[in-house]
Amino acid sequence: MYSTWKICELKEELRKRGASLRGRKADLIERLESYDLNYNFGQAVVVDDEPSLVLPPMESYRDINSNTKLPPLNKTQIRHYLSISDKKMDKVEQLYESRHLVTARSFIDAIKNTYLKGTCRKTMKNLHYEVDIKLDEYGSIEETHCECPAGSGNNATCKHVAVLLLGVESMVSKKCMLLFETCTQRLQSFHAPKKPYGGTPVRAEKLPRRRENKSVLFEPYPVKEIDRENYNARVRNLVLNFQNSSMPLKQLYEPANPYAIEVDHDYLVTDAKTKVLLDLQLSVITTEQIQYIEEATREQQTSEEWLTQRRKRLTASNFHTICHLRPTSMKSYASQIQHRIEFRSRATSHGIINEKIALQKYCEMYDLIVLPCGFFVSQERPYLGASPDALLGSDTIIEIKCPYTSRFKQIDPVTVPYLILNGNNLCLKPNTPYYYQIQGQLYCSGRKYCNLIVYTFKDLKVIYVYRDENFINYMLSKLDEFFNNYFKPEIFKKYLYYNYDVYNNK
Incomplete structure (x- = not known):
């Protein structure tokens, strides 16, 4: 019965019954079914354990376009807001450029707070999450909320919130916004090949020939006669003397002792510590x-x-x-x-x-x-x-x-x-x-x-x-x-x- 309900409808029903609103959609459905089987557990008190935004009426929102008045939101504000949860900006930008944002609407109240309401597509499934954001007149992010499990409360930092913020920032700076396109919004491309072919006919003598299965390993003298000790020393010298290398084989050899190097080179005009301070400009600077x-x-x-x-x-x-x-x-x-x-x-x-x-x-x-x-x-x-x-x-x-x-x-x-x-x-x-x-x-x-x-x-x-x-x-x-x-x-x-x-x- 509840599988066809939206998350907001499930939460509203749970709120009426005084149940917890936390968890994914499957958890909400299971909780409602449990309440049905147990006659609401005899509860009558409504407990809202998830703080929510105080939003204006739905009919007051208007679609965002190039003429919409918006606060001066910029990427620096978005980056610092997302840094609280270590969200990577480049991954969020990829989602936005992939047109995961479906709709974006706004409303400005009497004290110049801007309310944003958008719909964002889920990354791996064909689901939509509703996102709500409150900005002040300077573009500072005050409160955010998303229907996804990571977006509960009024300080959500999930990727769906970030995608809506990037869309609004793009509208502020570039007067355009990348929204999800349906198949009817794009020109048909049935007659176009998937990729262009730029090759030319190949002459018969230039066709690749089958190679003989010959061993490419060559050693000038038999393996049995190799001096194991000297051979290992030679490989070690080759690996350590190869500059700017990060080959895994280097991890097998112990690094040189820098304390011994410092003692051995006491004849230099400038000792090692003084040279380090000079190179780092910590003792003398012009x-x-x-x-x-x-x-x-x-x-x-x-x-x-x-x-x-x-x-x-x-x-x-x-x-x-x-x-x-x-x-x-x-x-x-x-x-x-x-x-x-x-x-x-x-x-x-x-x-x-x-x-x-x-x-x-x-x-x-x-x-x-x-x-x-x-x-x-x-x-x-x-x-x-x-x-x-x-x-x-x-x-x-x-x-x-x-x-x-x-x-x-x-x-x-x-x-x-x-x-x-x-x-x-x-x-x-x-x-x-x-x-x-x-x-x-x-x-x-x-x-x-x-x-x-x-x-x-x-x-x-x-x-x-x-x-x-x-x-x-x-x-x-x-x-x-x-x-x-x-x-x-x-x-x-x-x-x-x-x-x-x-x-x-x-």
Whole structure:
């Protein structure tokens, strides 16, 4: 009886009976049949264990076309939203380009929230899932829901939600959308060959001949007379001396001991450790090299060079943590920095997405022109680096914070706890991680002032932070100690000894 029902109809019936709404379609059908056999188990209370979106009426939606008013949704917002569940963007784009999106409709309410409703085809079966998405006026993704098992609740990150978002983004940027095409929407192709034939007649003498079954293995002298020991040594030398090879045979041979190599070559002008620091630009760096790194990393998070430079240095965002570490935790934290994994959450995605909006509003509010910037390396201490969000003039950096928990609130010391009220002016607390970060940015960039922009959907405030030399000197003493005693050995372990101790279980 229930096999012909849609998922939404099954859930509605279960909701009336006070049953759970979780599981796949087969689970919902089995649950309904169990309730029928047991007379609803005597339950009368309706329990909705799946949070749902509050949606406008169905008749208020309109089909999306090139004239539809849509919020400024872009791929960066989609990518950061999907990064919470490690969803691969390229696979989602393949689904969209394969026309898995069937329909797409929209509605804008009185407070400029945009509701999207679409239908997406299942990948392997001829089933359709209904998708609902709520966006704010800036294109930020507020709530999502899908009928598929992975899309339950109001924060779904399944591929069907992503396909609808990509379709809307395409309509915003290109004024077109790839939808599923039925057979009647395409021109008939019965008379067209499946693939063109571009060959020419072949002469009889050029026809391939049958080869004789001769052995292709050749050895100049009998196998029995091979010197086994020397033969194995010869193969080992050939394998190890073949550069840039990833052949599996290499895994059979133990790597050379880099500690022994370092001791054996003590006659060199520059010892191995000093050379590693010079090659990585961690002991000496020129003004031209600093300028090149800054210009090459202006894309910041999307730049591979930016990630490479950060991996081998102490960055301003870690200064507060390093200065407050216990001695017992410093070694493990140094190793953690060397093998850092990009942290992703709703709060970080919200900050990255809204930084450009905040910067644009700041420039419009004060009629200013700011310049992009990349990764600044300190010339005095090349193992320190920082990435401000923008530059203003020759003495000022811009840093932007978009607090996620206060995104719908006015900015004050209660809603933004790292701020304090000094008279009538908002100031940044000197014991907070952001104060350490900004002082580190001022030191690495060689500038004097920072305009800290705090932005929410309801408010925008600018907090002025000045360079504090006494604080910077205190911070540098802690950073120098951490680098020389803990971070530098991790650098050598990775770039000089190639983690030899780990591979050899020593």
